[in-house]
Amino acid sequence: MQPITGPSWLSSERLTEVSLSRRTLLGTASAGVAAALLPFTAAAQPSYPSKALTLIVPNPPGGNTDILARIFSVPLAKALGQPVVVENRAGAGGVIGMTAAARAAADGHTLGLGNLSDLVVSRYAQPNVPYDPAKDFVSVSTLAKVSIVVTCLPTFAAGSFQEFLALAKANPGKYKCGTAGNGTMGHLCLEALQAAAGLDIVHVPYRGGAPALNDLLGGHIDLLIDGSALSQVKAGKLKALAVTAERIPVLPNVPTVGESGVPGFSFGNYWGLLMPTGSPALAVSRVNAEIKRLLEQPDIRQQLENAGFAPFASSPVEYAQALQKSYDQIGQLIKKAKISFD
Secondary structure, X not given: OOOXXXXXXXXXXXXXXXXXXXXXXXXXXHXXXXXXXXXXXXXXXXXXXXXXXXXXXXXXXXXXXHHHHHXXXXXXXXXXXXXXXXXXXXXXXXXXXXXXXXXXXXXXXXXXXXXXXXXXXXXXXXXXXXXXXXXXXXXXXXXXXEEOEEEEOOOOOOOOHHHHHHHHHHOOOOOEEEEOOOOOXXXXXXXXXXXXXXXXXXXXXXXOHHHHHHHHHOOOOOEEEXXXXXXXXXXXXXXXXXXXXXXXXXXXXXXXXXXXXXOOOOOEEEEEEEEEOOOOHHHHHHHHHHHHHHOOOHHHHHHHHHOOOEEOOOOHHHHHHHHHHHHHHHHHHHHHHOOOOO
């Protein structure tokens, strides 16, 4: 039987030549395809962050949100390898700043630092709030939670929160209580407290916790429900009557409102980072991972506790779920207590 052969022009020498030519052609083509794909690969997996980040604080300098921003901005910048620039954009109970954060470019380089006042209460207090946290933001991570502190001057007539309750009930409309503004957590806490304890206290709203604190120190108001007074309490310039949720390590001997004549009362706040909807998943996961690492560092935890915060880390999904739960619960509270923000 004759061996099966190919066409006569495919000699061994010709086969070698063709084989080499084919390999050369394929190699050249592969190199060309790889070169052509390089820009697309780089575009699909860009380095992050590629420039400075802006951290929008929707409150004035000196308040709790600003304090948190200052605690995290420098170590977060070191972790990410890019500056983190804190930008205070105060007004309208946090709405101005959070609106700016929602409308920023969705490239992962703008973060909003919000709390329940900015993200939840404001939507009930101001029906025309131009953002919806569930639609206009992607949750990144929680940072910290806190009990709100009820403070007064050391010369105030009441030496304890129980004594204050007695005075307030005996003198309806006499005492003035400051908060960081209409629709803030301090305001809502005051309204909830009045409903729970049957009080009549005059609400004095400010544009942030710092100016409210200044007026309390100046004797223009009787009480302040806000977390920004903590340093003044530790310095002895103010007296803490109670905390509104759980006791805090930095003020271990200050009782809760629930322990001081209003059983079952508990009202706290928490903060978190968000990005505009459409921000890259890579940016969200990277910042979340870095925040979790920072919250494990003893020096960061100590700074938070010294400022009255409790470290509070979460995944993006957990943060989004917490916001929705808070929105539902606060809505029920507002309806039940018939709270008006006018």
